[in-house]
Amino acid sequence: MLGLGADPLRADMNRLLALLFHQGVLDEQFVQLQQLQDESSPNFVYEVVNIYFHESEKLLKNLRGLLMEREFSDYKKMGIHLNQFMGSSSSIGAKRVRNVCVAFRAASEQNNRAGCLGALELLEHEYCYLKNKLHELFHIEQQRVLAAGVRYPMQN
Amino acid sequence: MSSNINTENWMKDIGVLDHLSGVGEGSTSAATKNITALVVDDDSVNQMIHSKILENLGIQNQVVRNGKEAVDLHSSGNNFDLILMDMDMPVMNGIEATRKLRAMGVRSIIAGVSTCTRDELEQKEFMAAGLDDFQEKPLTTPKLVSILQKVNKKC
Numbered sequence: 180m181l182g183l184g185a186d187p188l189r190a191d192m193n194r195l196l197a198l199l200f201h202q203g204v205l206d207e208q209f210v211q212l213q214q215l216q217d218e219s220s221p222n223f224v225y226e227v228v229n230i231y232f233h234e235s236e237k238l239l240k241n242l243r244g245l246l247m248e249r250e251f252s253d254y255k256k257m258g259i260h261l262n263q264f265m266g267s268s269s270s271i272g273a274k275r276v277r278n279v280c281v282a283f284r285a286a287s288e289q290n291n292r293a294g295c296l297g298a299l300e301l302l303e304h305e306y307c308y309l310k311n312k313l314h315e316l317f318h319i320e321q322q323r324v325l326a327a328g329v330r331y332p333m334q335n
Numbered sequence: 336m337s338s339n340i341n342t343e344n345w346m347k348d349i350g351v352l353d354h355l356s357g358v359g360e361g362s363t364s365a366a367t368k369n370i371t372a373l374v375v376d377d378d379s380v381n382q383m384i385h386s387k388i389l390e391n392l393g394i395q396n397q398v399v400r401n402g403k404e405a406v407d408l409h410s411s412g413n414n415f416d417l418i419l420m421d422m423d424m425p426v427m428n429g430i431e432a433t434r435k436l437r438a439m440g441v442r443s444i445i446a447g448v449s450t451c452t453r454d455e456l457e458q459k460e461f462m463a464a465g466l467d468d469f470q471e472k473p474l475t476t477p478k479l480v481s482i483l484q485k486v487n488k489k490c
């Protein structure tokens with residue numbers, strides 16, 4: 180029968196979301212994002228978050244590239260990347276990533292290279308955790324939708 | 336609960352739906368369907384979210400990536416009731432774009448939308464460039480509805 184198996188999966192999703200909110204990984208803005216999803220854009224959250232992942236990985240690569248330069252001094256460029264990362268992280272509700280960006284930006288404004296390196300490592304760690312958890316969430320959602328007998332695009 | 340019912344409830348709570356004389360489901364779309372908007376933001380995530388918020392409110396909208404594209408769009412004869420203007424953008428930032436649009440005689444409601452500016456002077460400069468409103472990111476449906484109150488007062 181269709182629908183059996185979907186309810187336990189929904190419970191798993193809710194548990195994971197509750198954990199992520201409790202840990203401060205996500206905030207209310209993620210709920211706002213979910214509320215934008217509707218019948219005309221049934222995969223909206225998935226699509227936005229995937230764009231976020233793609234853009235964030237470019238930004239992280241740029242930040243690391245800047246800091247690894249031997250004669251690095253372009254803190255202004257670093258600030259631009261960080262502002263962008265902060266903005267997009269805020270927009271999807273990625274609270275911990277955003278907060279690390281704020282601390283990173285503070286170090287950058289003080290031209291504190293060591294502080295920036297430390298912040299970058301923390302940022303990469305927080306981003307990695309967020310990405311893994313959101314992938315887990317989408318996987319459970321995908322299983323739930325399949326169990327409920329609704330078509331859904333397969334993840335690569 | 337559908338997203339359209341949520342939007343209508345928010346709009347009723349702050350009195351916008353009453354002002355727009357809407358009653359019942361579908362009135363949100365009816366009240367906003369003739370409003371056009373331009374999203375000016377270099378970030379793809381924000382472009383998608385801001386456009387969707389507008390779309391869910393029944394507002395036709397276009398998206399451009401920086402201030403220069405916004406100015407060029409207006410130079411070629413386009414105009415919009417509402418412009419959501421990011422501050423930090425490459426090529427031409429929001430402050431310069433707002434100044435240029437006002438100098439061109441553009442009378443749209445221009446709402447600055449930016450990450451929390453730690454520099455109050457910067458925000459003042461943005462307002463002085465010709466903004467009608469300023470909202471901190473992340474933009475949400477309630478924030479956009481409060482901006483729309485200005486659009487409807489102007490119309």
